[in-house]
Amino acid sequence: MQTISFDIDGDGIALLTIDVPGQSMNVIGPEFLTDLDAAITRISAEEGIKGAVIASGKDSGFMAGMDLKYFGSMLVSGAGKRPAPAEIFGKVFVLNQLFRRLETCGKPVACAIEGTCVGGGFELALACHRRVVGDNSKTQLGLPEILIGLFPGGGGSQRLPRIMGVQAALLYMLQGKLFRPAEAAMLKVVDEVAPQGTAVQKAKEWVKANPSASSQPWDVKGFKIPGGAGQFNPGFVQTMVGAMPMTLKQTQRNMNAPVALLSAVYEGAMLPFDRAIQVESKYFAKVAADPQAANMIRSLFVNKNAAERGARRPKDQPKAPTKKLAMLGAGMMGAGIATVAAQAGMEVVLFDRDLAYAEKGKAHVEEQLKKRLGKGMTPEKMAETLARVTPTTDFAALAGADFVIEAVFEDVAIKAEVTKKVEEVLGPDVIFGSNTSTLPITKLAKAWSKPENFIGIHFFSPVEKMPLVEIILGKETGPAAIAKAMDFVAQIKKTPIVVNDSRGFYTSRCFATYVQEGVEMVAEGINPALIENAGRQLGMPVGPLAVGDEVSIELGHKIVLAAQKELGDAYVAQPSDAVMARMVELGRLGRKNGKGWYDYPEGGKKHLWPGLNDMFPRAAIQPDVEEVKERLLYRQLVECARCYEEGVLETVEDGDLGAIFGWGFAPWTGGPFSHMDTVGIGHVVAVLERLAARHGDRFAPTVQLQDMAASGTTFYGEEVKAAA
Structure with missing residues (x-):
């Protein structure tokens, strides 16, 4: 098998380790589907196999969703045109059938999750009889497909409501909201949170102790969806009656996927499970057949990821991470940039002409960090981050900075004055970035004696939340400046675009x-x-x-x-x-x-x-x-x-x-x-x-x-x- 290694231990437990070659993260493609199909057949047929554990062989996490190149191929017919929904249904239902075979194979199957498990990967986990997740606050689980114009199409829209109830499941699926391990356990989306690195061991222990636990709750006679379902259940009816107008209001009737998801959940909840997954695939195919999904996937996922991986970065330039940032201007923009830079581990010298303003900028950093306490931020980490920010009014304090970002008043003369004083301290070989939103970069670069080292780096307010950074090239901006700006954007985990100079640039x-x-x-x-x-x-x-x-x-x-x-x-x-x-x-x-x-x-x-x-x-x-x-x-x-x-x-x-x-x-x-x-x-x-x-x-x-x-x-x- 190309994507799954299959090992049987002395207890007869098969360990299926997923490691899709050539991918930084496991994804679902045709080779994986073929290998999983063969693995299920073997688990089911071999008497010596008592059960199975599915895990990942990658440090990056368990599994993401479908390989989007493979998904894109589903949206093209033999004639090179977009196929009809019926043709797409035949292609997408394969995944649903496969996961259904897994959960009805007659042997207990546990999923050992270490790291990120989202989209189709999480749908695979939901099809297992037990889910064990390693305890790591950075681990994310869930079904975010709605964010790129789709909805869960591998049984997720049917299994999640049957596990946590229709109302709660819709809340997560309609927002593309992800779970952390503790939250997932509280909601019974996972069965066990184990110490990090022990998920496989704990999963094997469960399979060994539960040799007959080979049925899903929804396949047991008398099963009822938590909270109830059906057209005569008041709670279910109330949920669905409220969900549709709320969704239409939120999306202004522009989005296909949320409405299709609601339809799939509503109809599927009242049907036997095998019929319910057919309904899901029917609506999924209808969404996939519309250009909206392809457009959203391309821009919000494929192109976004390509930009973040440096698609526009000069390939011949060595990596140039920023260690010490000279941040000129401590207003809302400057303080915001200082916040994300300090969070990324950089030392930040926050300069302003008035020390009170510079200190107010650092207070903004502290205020933003406090908002993250309990969300991956500890008091100790907050203190370390805040200590990296030094407010000052002294240009000499900028010495040693390897990158400069200017966010002072939008006036050419004022910017030129500050630029020249910075060069007196740092010299012209340091890359200088201007966070102007409209002033031409070529004109501003005249104040820096090496204009090839001058670049525009336009942030959006509030910096902490807005994901985009617009990098603007002056007429003489060189590749080293582009690389430096791109590497800085990568450090602060934002999405860059690169545009040429003009008044107002692009955005x-x-x-x-x-x-x-x-x-x-x-x-x-x-x-x-x-x-x-x-x-x-x-x-x-x-x-x-x-x-x-x-x-x-x-x-x-x-x-x-x-x-x-x-x-x-x-x-x-x-x-x-x-x-x-x-x-x-x-x-x-x-x-x-x-x-x-x-x-x-x-x-x-x-x-x-x-x-x-x-x-x-x-x-x-x-x-x-x-x-x-x-x-x-x-x-x-x-x-x-x-x-x-x-x-x-x-x-x-x-x-x-x-x-x-x-x-x-x-x-x-x-x-x-x-x-x-x-x-x-x-x-x-x-x-x-x-x-x-x-x-x-x-x-x-x-x-x-x-x-x-x-x-x-x-x-x-x-x-x-x-x-x-």
Whole structure:
């Protein structure tokens, strides 16, 4: 067997050790399925085998889910097109049948879990008669498939409710929430938590002591799902009646997988188990047949993992981990970066012009660490981490730093002054990173005597939570700087994208269009509540006005003023410019001062500012919600396309990752480029031309999009390369 070693001990217990070659983590692929099938046949047939224990031969953990390359092959028919759900059902039901054979093989089978066990790997564990997990606070167990546009398709949606009850199982599966060992034991998802490294021994002891424990609870006559199930059970009915509207509200009806999961659980809970897993595979095949799942898997898993493993890192550069970080600026961004750097084991010198501000930045670090106490953070570890942060106002204290990140006020002159003073201490060979969100890196690099060692490294707020870092290349940025920035991002366990220099770069530039279009619709007299609801229904985290308040109307206005000053006559004014200027004049700066598009009463709930009706009289004819959604969506799409055509983006993979993880672009689409491919480039161009004719040139399709529509090419298929 290629993926499983099969050893029988003196007690007749077979140890199946999974070690998929060429993979850092065990995954389910065709070779594994073949080997598991053969192993089950042998366990069942050989009289000398009294039972079995399944374990992992990898230090990385027990097992993840399905090999996504293999899964992708299931979504292609012989003709090279996407197959019908019925054809996909035949392919995906194989896994369900195999796990069913395992749990009905007639011999007790235990699973010895050391390390991570998620997705299909956890479904394998659920099909065993006993689950023993090594006690490690870092170990995670569960079914997170919903997070990438799927749901458990290897029996998980049927076994988990039968183990822990429908309501609790749905809570975990619908959120993709994972268990730690102690929590899993409390919920009876695992049967035993053993000292780390002893799971195999404990599993063997159980098999030896329980030679007849070869049936699952749901195969025993009289079994009832914990908490009850069935259309006449009040608790079950109440759970399902409440779950569907709550799910639709959370997903704004954009996601296929959660609805399919609810359907599979509802129907399956009322059926015999063999029929229930067929129902599960039916709904799974239906979800898999839709492009949404493929788009989400590609962006949220495959491309994300590739980026985190250094897909854009210069291959010829040696590893350059950061040991001592010079963090310039101790505001919210600087303090946030200091927090994640210290957590990653770096020494951090937190510099600010005022010692009180620098110490306030360290207090922020302490506050964030306290939130993690009991969640993998101990008081001792917290003290060690905090001790790595040194607040200072002395440039000389930066000596010995091997990486610099600047997060001072967004002003070219102020940044230049700080940059030069740092170089006096460290010299120009140290890599200097600027955490600017809009100022061109090439211009900022002029203050560093070796511009090849200057790079943009744009974080998102709050740094501790936001997963993306946008790395920006100036015209002279060299490979050593790219490698250093990428290695730093890897150390703090975030996802990098790499873009070229321009005003606003990629994320800030494209995100701004979402806010601007919302503001422009307000100026046209469109009901602000309609605009906000349309934004959420589109799948954005919040409406454009609400997010405009969060980032600050004043900041948006200052960015416009800076662009006007920099570009002069070349600046193209937007209708939203004057509106934001007026709001700033009125002192409505955003959430930071308690009044913007919304009012934020103390102790009360925020609400849209009633004065908007006076400033912008309501138009007599209001658009429908689909028209508003279309404007908000396509204004973002065309800006993303412009960034690609101009060479700001070099890859569409970075474009999709940056959109979803940078500004919350509707995840159900897989990102703007995935979405344009899915609906068709010709359709995109037609919609943009219609919107441009009605609302102006900001919607005008790019030449590249028009060429792609004419030639029938796509971004991810027969990819059209960026102009730069």
